[in-house]
Amino acid sequence: MxxxxxxxxxxxxxxxxxxxxxxxxxxxxxxxxxxxxxxxxxxxxxxxxxxxxxxxxxxxxxxxxxxxxxxxxxxxxxxxxxxxxxxxxxxxxxxxxxLIEGFYLVSSDSSIVTNADVDRPGVRVVVGKGSAYDLFLTRELQHAEIIRAPTSPTVVRTFLEQGAEVAAGVKQQLEADAAGNDSLRLLSERFMVIxxxxxxxxxxxxxxxxxxxxxxxxxxxxxxxxxxxxxxxxxxxxxxxxx
The missing domain is CATH 3.40.190.10 (Periplasmic binding protein-like II)
Known part of the structure; x- marks a missing residue:
């Protein structure tokens, strides 16, 4: 070169x-x-x-x-x-x-167990505004509502403040934000590879x-x-x- x-x-x-x-x-x-x-x-x-x-x-x-x-x-x-x-x-x-994995985070007592459970009426999914997850899920989700946090690192905070059903983002970021909080859990499968x-x-x-x-x-x-x-x-x- x-x-x-x-x-x-x-x-x-x-x-x-x-x-x-x-x-x-x-x-x-x-x-x-x-x-x-x-x-x-x-x-x-x-x-x-x-x-x-x-x-x-x-x-x-x-x-x-x-x-x-x-x-x-x-x-x-x-x-x-x-x-x-x-x-x-x-x-x-x-x-x-x-290559990075995108995952969903939910409350421990949520009825959402699999990725397929996310795209339903009444489900609010928090993503970082303009992130890869925002762009992807805006195209893919047909029934769930997307809520945009200011940045990806503020997704879990926004999720908790608004009492939303799902947070979406980089697996490692979600894990770090949920560390020590027994009221939160990651779903078991990725929803996209970034x-x-x-x-x-x-x-x-x-x-x-x-x-x-x-x-x-x-x-x-x-x-x-x-x-x-x-x-x-x-x-x-x-x-x-x-x-």
Whole structure:
């Protein structure tokens, strides 16, 4: 993968690589002890900036929808997203680098036992606004009502405050939020697999999209993604197969 002036300008027109980092997904990013952003997505952003030979600037947001917005409107050059056809209107995705499971959380005394029980009249499902779960369930659920929390990390709080029937999100986030609370339980099966990918605005051109796609495959093949998951103590996510 060679980098020339035209390709560099496609990725870093301001002279730095601005990478959108979503803290709303704990598998991908979080805060270090000093308050700085850290995680798998931060590591990949740093590796891409090094590959391009430019400085890295992190554009840190707290929700997936905001991450899509800053990349789509040109405030960031690359980002880390769950692949979704709606987002694909403005963003060129790579193949996934990580696979994450989405689960439902309910009250321990709920009559909802399986995923099939969720899509019924009178059932309110709380999701993070603009998240992969929001986009997916908006298409899939025919009878249940969707309630949108401000961000994915606030889903369980919103679920409890509103007395809703179901919370939907990243399995690890739901488990952490429910830890020590015997009144909550996860359902036993995932309702979706989220394919986490990198993305670049489509207006940056096909060559930039192809370069980013090759970069992601290289990082999976060399073991960097697996190493990053291990180094950051991430469980429940798997490295996506090579394309």
């Amino acid at each position: 060679t980098v020339d002036k035209d390709l560099l300008n496609s990725f870093a027109p301001t002279g730095v690589l601005r990478a959108s980092i979503n803290l709303g997904n704990p598998i991908l990013a979080g805060r270090a002890a000093d308050g700085s952003a850290c995680g798998v997505s931060v590591d990949l952003a740093g590796a891409l900036a090094e590959k391009l030979g430019v400085p890295l600037e992190l554009v840190v947001v707290d929700a997936a929808g905001k991450s899509v917005d800053v990349v789509s409107n040109g405030q960031a050059d690359v980002g880390f997203f769950a692949i979704d056809p709606k987002r694909g209107a403005s963003i060129a995705f790579t193949a996934p680098y990580v 394919r986490q990918a990198m993305g670049v605005p489509k207006v940056r051109g096909e060559r930039a999209a192809a370069f980013l796609a090759a970069f992601v495959e290289e990082r999976k093949a060399t073991g960097m993604v697996a190493d990053a998951l291990g180094r950051h103590g991430i469980q429940g996510a798997t490295v996506a197969p090579l394309e």
